[in-house]
Amino acid sequence: MLRSVAVLAVDGLAPFEFGVACEVFGIDRSDTGGPVFDFRVVTARPGTVSTSLGFTLQVADGLDRAADVDLVVVPAHGSGPVDPVYVDFLLRAHARGTTILSICSGAFVLAATGLLDGRRAATHWMHADELRRLHPAVTVDPEVLYVDEGSIVTSAGTAAGIDACLHLVRRELGAGAANAVARRMVVPAQRDGGQAQFIAVPIPERTPDSLARVTDWMLANLDREVTVDELARKALMSPRTFARRFRAEVGTTPGAWLNRQRLLRAQHLLEETDDTLEAIADATGFGSAAVLRHHFARVLQTTPTAYRRAFGERQRA
Template sequence: MSAGTVAVVVPTDIEFPSWDLYEVSIPCTVFGKPQPDLADPWYEMRLCGTAGPDDGPASATGLTLRTPYGLEGLIGADTVIVPSVPDDCVESDRPLPPALIDALRRAHDDGARMVSLCTGAFALAEAGLLDGRRATAHWMHTAQLAARYPKVEVDDSVLYVDDGSILTSAGLTAGLDLCLHLVRRDLGARVANQLARRMVVPAHRPGGQAQFIDLSVPATDDEGLAPVLEWARAGLHQPLTVDDLARRAAMSPRTFYRRLQESTGTTPLRWLLHQRLGRAQSLLESTDLPIDKIGELSGLGTANNVRHHFLKHIGVSPGDYRRAFPRRADAVQAVTAD
């Protein structure tokens, strides 16, 4: 038995010849390649073309794609992912294929977890699956989404929205964040973190993080800060301060503050808090340690402090968060052995 069947919609109808390769490739990269050393069995993946199991038209990059399944492959899948839909379905009133909308409704009625990446939210909304729900899409298209589907509570300020059985993401790398979030939900923090490390991407960006940060200097991966940030992650149980980090980086506190904000889009104290919350989440997901011990190991402090930060930044108590993530025995053994 696999970790679940993931069916990915590929818009291959000949009258919609401009599908985006990037959003299609994200779930293929996360779910389509077996990772037996992380979880065995891994996911099963189905590529489901809207035109059927055949050659589709060229993508925006000029490539063509043959899908092994048609839309019938969505039925019975554990998770259905709709990547971005063709531009002319977003920028005009051109309807999406009725067969796709019907298949999405049937998959949802069959109990599938429904996921959209970028403008894939338009397909879920057209199927009525987002009515009365909070959802997001790429910030460039959220105004159109809200105007066309007034029953949807559109939030253009977040990377992704996890509404339980239906999840939506913003565009491009936010889709990758959401797919890794699904792995985290299904297989736990340890597996998701190791997979993210192999992909050389952040292990966990919370869905509530802003889509767009207006910086005078574009955000970059600052290799000069990498050693000190790794040192800080390894010492989260210590009472780290901005001065400690700056001293480790051989910079003045003011210079360190500026460099970190330019690189990550956040302040040193917020960065530290995010790392501590991530560590606490991992421990809640993968161990049976009491809350006060988790506070100690993550640097969040007392059990009351842990509860305060979880309620404020994650929206649930530590106990409720722990109950949402069934722990795998191998993950518990690995963490408690560290």
């Protein structure tokens, strides 16, 4: 379970990405039903830490204060040489079983340790080519918001760091905890394209002629069977144009997106209610408990019963 978090304050850090980690993990949100983390900021040499915008931070804690945390966050700080002290620290943390999250160009720090070799990884699309060049053993994907490799999670830049942090909260503490954090931050609780590996594709900014009205209708009617033809009519498009536009705007097919939203609703109902699996399957459009179990196993690698045992009881405790 995710209880303690340390953020690395590396010289030249990017303030926004650093602030993302502080915002998600560093604030006590128990008054609104959110989680509380044992949170700390650490650096290799306590004292003044420079930022990419010219101002400095005063960090009092050294790396020893992060020796026993559950999660270490590496925010963006540029792609230059990495201090060997951080390389050693991250290797020892990973060996202990600590989860490591990099945000944006923080992936360069992780790559310098060799921990990304043979793994799929995300970083800001502007840095993807350089990361490939410097670390050819890393499979760099510039198209995604974040990649979850279990003990290592990497994200793209800026807002994608929020998505990755919330994903970790959801993965470790359940959808209710992630939703509580997201509500306070006034951000979407989840952005992803429905892939089984929790790999999310970017969602473009909505425009006046976007599909927002149709996706809102889909969310309000998750229990219904819907077809592409029906959705296309609501969007005033041909089925072929609708399917093409949907993939372009949302990053996946209408069916895959709808199944992911149904699964998220099912997670919420498992956490917050005592409804039977059949009732939840009916309410979320899966139709039967067997189909619900299939999607849980394929996407979340668990069963609805195990998920409820892990997160439902915690939410009601």
